[in-house]
Amino acid sequence: MSNPPQSFISRLIRKEQLTQDTYSLYFGRPQAFEFIPGQYIKMILNIDNPDERGTSRFFTIAASPTERDHLMIVTRILQSSFKKTLGNLSIGAEIQMRGPHGAFVLDEKDIRKRVYLAGGIGITPARSMLVYLRDKNLPIPFTLMASFSNKDEIIFQDELTSLSNDARRIIYVITSEEGRIDEEKIKKNIPDILNSLFNISGPPGFVSAMEQLVKSIGVAEENIKTEDFPGY
Ligand SMILES: Cc1cc2nc3c(=O)[nH]c(=O)nc-3n(C[C@H](O)[C@H](O)[C@H](O)COP(=O)(O)OP(=O)(O)OC[C@H]3O[C@@H](n4cnc5c(N)ncnc54)[C@H](O)[C@@H]3O)c2cc1C
Known part of the structure; x- marks a missing residue:
């Protein structure tokens, strides 16, 4: 591969x-x-x-x-x-x-549910993964929670919303309006947290905060993959 x-x-x-x-x-x-x-x-x-x-x-x-x-x-x-x-x-x-x-990849042979937490420009790998899942018609359940500071910074919303369905769920979180991704938002949107594989990418501060958050909810270390984008 x-x-x-x-x-x-x-x-x-x-x-x-x-x-x-x-x-x-x-x-x-x-x-x-x-x-x-x-x-x-x-x-x-x-x-x-x-x-x-x-x-x-x-x-x-x-x-x-x-x-x-x-x-x-x-x-x-x-x-x-x-x-x-x-x-x-x-x-x-x-x-x-x-x-x-890079090893922060979508392994299509692993059919576990995916939860993807993206901070700002950290949404780029998720866009590749979601378009790939759609084009290959792969049934891997995938929930993207993408966080942006305000509405003006949002990217890919129309495109990703158009490829969403029951298995591919797209949630944008505008932190200036709704606050950051937190335990409550994750528990509300993710039905099977402990059996999901988490991908987290974005600015280093976002990645470490989200990693700590999902660990505190009980997600095992081996179910968390991260990618830092330094310089943001
Ligand atoms: C795996 C990976 C994937 C990436 N994907 C993207 C992407 O899709 N889109 C994108 O825009 N960027 C991506 N980046 C980040 C990208 O490489 C640049 O670092 C970023 O775009 C900032 O570049 P810049 O020239 O604007 O600022 P820079 O001149 O790189 O840096 C801006 C500020 O950040 C600080 N800084 C930069 N790098 C580091 C570091 N390693 N450690 C500590 N401080 C640092 C600098 O000192 C400076 O203050 C990715 C990085 C990695 C490692």
Whole structure:
């Protein structure tokens, strides 16, 4: 099931603005490039005067492996020299990439119920997993609880809501209105907590808070997988 990482050059095909500062970027996908939902790539840019964080970053492939003609990533274009360069790329620009990497993946042979807790941009692996479940018609029960600070920051809502059904449940939590994901919200929305496999991704503070929360509810350590997105 593992796909060894490879280095390749890809071209920017399309940019789409999702919120005030969040963009999805679509890149060409080499025919032989295979990955598992939840994996990420390293992107390396040519930057004239890079800041101390350097010329590469990791990005989850928010596209599903079933989307054969592109690799899509979603990011917030903030102040770093990397992000400024990324935001200014023209359509057709060539980018160096290496991947896939990562073990925070959807193992489709494991049919246990999934609960996915996402903080902000940490929703990207969940988008890949949900589109994959839909496209492959896999009956794995999957509940996404995606937390955003306010309505203006929400991404993917229409698309994910449109692929929801009895098995794939999508819940957005707007923390400025409803408060954070807490024990009450989890118990209200997740029927079989102790037999579910939890995936948690987002800013490091979100991931550690959610990990502590689900452990305090009684979820065993081996039923929790996490992925930190540093820099948020
Ligand atoms: C597995 C994985 C998947 C990711 N997926 C995505 C994704 O889908 N979308 C996305 O936007 N980002 C993703 N990231 C994060 C991404 O690689 C960048 O770090 C992030 O986008 C911030 O980049 P930046 O250039 O804006 O800020 P940066 O210049 O990277 O950093 C902003 C601030 O965070 C601090 N910081 C950065 N990295 C660290 C660190 N490792 N430890 C402590 N402090 C740090 C910096 O000092 C600075 O203050 C992922 C990271 C990982 C490891």
